[in-house]
Amino acid sequence: MLEFREAKKYIKKANKIYIVGHINPDGDSIGAAFSMYLALKKMGKDVDVIISEHSKIFDFLPHIDEAKTFIKEDSIDLLISLDSSDIKRLGVTEEDIKKAKNILMIDHHKKSNAYGKVNIIDETCPATCQLVYEFISYLNIKMDLDIATYIYAGILTDTGSFNYSSTNERTLIIVSKLVGLGIDFAYICKKLNDTVKEPKLKLIATAINNMEVYENGKIRYTYVDYDTICKLGVDEEDAEGMTNYLRMVQDTEVAIYVREKSNGTNKVSLRSGDKVDVSAVAILFRWWWS
Numbered sequence: 001m002l003e004f005r006e007a008k009k010y011i012k013k014a015n016k017i018y019i020v021g022h023i024n025p026d027g028d029s030i031g032a033a034f035s036m037y038l039a040l041k042k043m044g045k046d047v048d049v050i051i052s053e054h055s056k057i058f059d060f061l062p063h064i065d066e067a068k069t070f071i072k073e074d075s076i077d078l079l080i081s082l083d084s085s086d087i088k089r090l091g092v093t094e095e096d097i098k099k100a101k102n103i104l105m106i107d108h109h110k111k112s113n114a115y116g117k118v119n120i121i122d123e124t125c126p127a128t129c130q131l132v133y134e135f136i137s138y139l140n141i142k143m144d145l146d147i148a149t150y151i152y153a154g155i156l157t158d159t160g161s162f163n164y165s166s167t168n169e170r171t172l173i174i175v176s177k178l179v180g181l182g183i184d185f186a187y188i189c190k191k192l193n194d195t196v197k198e199p200k201l202k203l204i205a206t207a208i209n210n211m212e213v214y215e216n217g218k219i220r221y222t223y224v225d226y227d228t229i230c231k232l233g234v235d236e237e238d239a240e241g242m243t244n245y246l247r248m249v250q251d252t253e254v255a256i257y258v259r260e261k262s263n264g265t266n267k268v269s270l271r272s273g274d275k276v277d278v279s280a281v282a283i284l285f286r287w288w289w290s
Contacts, residue, residue, distance in 0.1 A: 001120070001138075003118055003119065003120045004120065004134075004135055004138045006118045007104050007106075007118045007120060007135070008138070008139060010078055010102055010104055010117065010118060011040065011043075011045070011078065011104070011139075013077070014045070014077035014078035014102075015046060015077050016046050016047075016073060016076045016077050016078075017040060017045055017046065017047040017048075017076065017077060017078045017079075017080060018047070018048050018049070018050060018068075018071055018076055018078075018079050018080070018092075018100070019033050019036050019037050019040075019047065019048070019049045019050065019079075019080045019081075019082065020033065020049070020050040020051075020079065020080070020081055020082070020084075020090055020091050020092050021033040021050075021051060021052075021081075021082050021083055021084065021090075021091055022052075022082075022083055022084035022089040022090060022091060023052050023089055023090070023091045024052070024053075024054075024236050024237060024240070025051055025052060025054045025083075025091065025237075026157060026158070026237070026240070027058070027153050027154050027156065027157030027158065027192060028083050028127045028128050028129055028154040028155075028157055028158040029082060029083040029084070029128070029154075030051060030054060030058055030061070030064075030150070030153070030154070031127075031128075031129045031132075031150040031151055031152075031153045031154025031155070031157070032082035032083050032106070032127075032128040032129050032131075032132045032150075032151075032154055033049050033050075033051060033082045033083075034049060034051075034061070034063065034064065034067075034150045035129065035132050035133075035136065035147045035150040035151045035154070036049075036080060036082060036106075036132055036135075036136070037049035037063075037066075038063065038144075038146055038147045038150070039136045039139065039141045039147055042141050042142070042144075043139070043141060048068050048071075049066065049067050049068065050067065050068050050069060050070065050071070050091055050092055051064075051067040051069075051091065052069070052091030052092075053235075053236065054237055055235055055236070055237030055238055056235075057191065057192065057195065057197075057237065057238075058153075060191050061149065061150065061153065062146045062149060062150075063146060070092065070093070070096055071092065071096040071099050071100075073099065074099065075099050075101065076099055076100050076101070077100075077101050077102065078100065078101070078102050078103070078104060079092075079097065079099075079100035079102070079103045079104070080103075080104045080105075080106065081103060081104070081105050081106065081107075081115075081116065082106050082107070082128055082132070083106075083107060083108070083109075083128040084105075084107060085107050085109040085111060085112040085113060086112075086113050086115075087113070087115040102116075102117040102118075103115065103116040103117055104116050104117065104118050104120070105118070105119045105120065105121070106120045106121075106128060106131060106132060106135065107119075107120070107121050107128060107131075108121070108122055108123060108125040108126070108127060108128045108130070108131055109121075109123065110123045110279050111279050111282075111283055120135065124168065125171075126155070126158060126159045126164060126166035126167050126168065126171055127154050127155045127157075127158035127159060127171075128154065128158070129150070129151045129152075129153075129154030129155045129158070130151075130155055130170070130171055130174060132151065132154075133151050133174050143177075143178075143181060144181075145181060145182060145183060148178045148181045148183045149183050149184075149188065151174075151178060152175065152178045152179075152183055152185060152188060153188055153192060155171060155174070155175060156188065156189065156192060156193075157192060159171065160244070161189070161193060162175075165274060197238060199232045199233040199234045199238065200234055200238040202232050203224065203228075203229065203232050203234050203238070203239065203242070204242065204245055206224055206228060206232070207222045207224055207242040207245065207246075207257065208222070208245060208246075210222045210223055210224065211246060215253075216251075217249070217250075217251050217252065218251060218252065218253040218254065219252075219253065219254045219255075219256070220246040220247070220249060220252050220254070220255050220256070221246075221255075221256040221257075221258070222242060222246060222256070222257055222258070223257075223258045223259070223260075224239075224242070224257075224258075224259045224260070225259075225260045226259075226260040226261060226262060226264075229259065229260070239259055240269070242257040242259075242269070243255040243256065243257045243269050243270065243271040244271065246271075247271050247272075247273070252273070253272060253273045253275055253276050254270065254271070254272045254273075254276050254278060255270070255271045255272070256268065256269070256270055257269040268282075270282060
């Protein structure tokens with residue numbers, strides 16, 4: 001891939017590098033950012049990783065306490081963004097972004113607004129971590145257990161534990177190689193999929209109780225207000241994911257979850273089966289939501 005070659009050039013000549021994921025980071029964002037961070041450290045690069053406020057569910061992952069919250073230098077050579085389709089969603093301030101001489105963007109979303117000097121975007125990848133695995137392999141960096149753990153965690157979460165139709169043959173080949181390296185995949189799955197805090201369990205119950213059904217069960221919608229989220233003691237990351245439970249219901253084609261945020265605005269999450277392109281709906285109404 002031509003973009004891989006260009007990205008390698010910028011990394012090789014950069015002295016100071018920062019890596020950042022998107023705001024309210026999920027498993028793929030954290031996995032991609034940290035796997036890249038650990039890989040570039042193995043290259044001998046002066047690199048830091050920035051992760052914004054995230055769910056404690058990820059605290060079991062190695063080196064996660066090494067994350068920074070901002071760019072301390074006045075100027076850096078390269079900012080690498082992971083899993084963020086829009087520069088406005090990066091987990092750093094606009095002021096910090098301006099400190100970067102160059103930006104390398106790595107993303108897998110279908111609707112991405114390219115904003116980097118080099119943009120590695122592959123919508124055929126079900127997770128940015130899959131794309132990062134390919135890039136790390138291209139850089140000839142030896143995959144160790146910590147890097148493999150982060151890549152597996154990211155792929156696991158963004159493929160819905162390999163249940164989403166976006167999962168492809170290459171995904172499973174990569175995962176088999178990660179397992180072959182000796183990652184504790186059962187432990188990772190237990191921590192990310194089979195462990196839930198009581199406040200989130202109550203939020204799931206609330207979301208299901210508030211569910212509205214349209215088009216003979218093909219569309220399911222739920223709304224949770226901010227006061228309820230606060231009373232339950234749910235953090236930003238744990239407040240996500242309610243569409244997954246709505247979509248589980250038989251014959252559901254579209255699941256819509258709306259939650260009120262602290263500033264009075266609403267965050268809308270959409271998930272679908274195979275027949276509806278919800279990304280087109282999101283793009284259509286983006287001007288109104290922004």
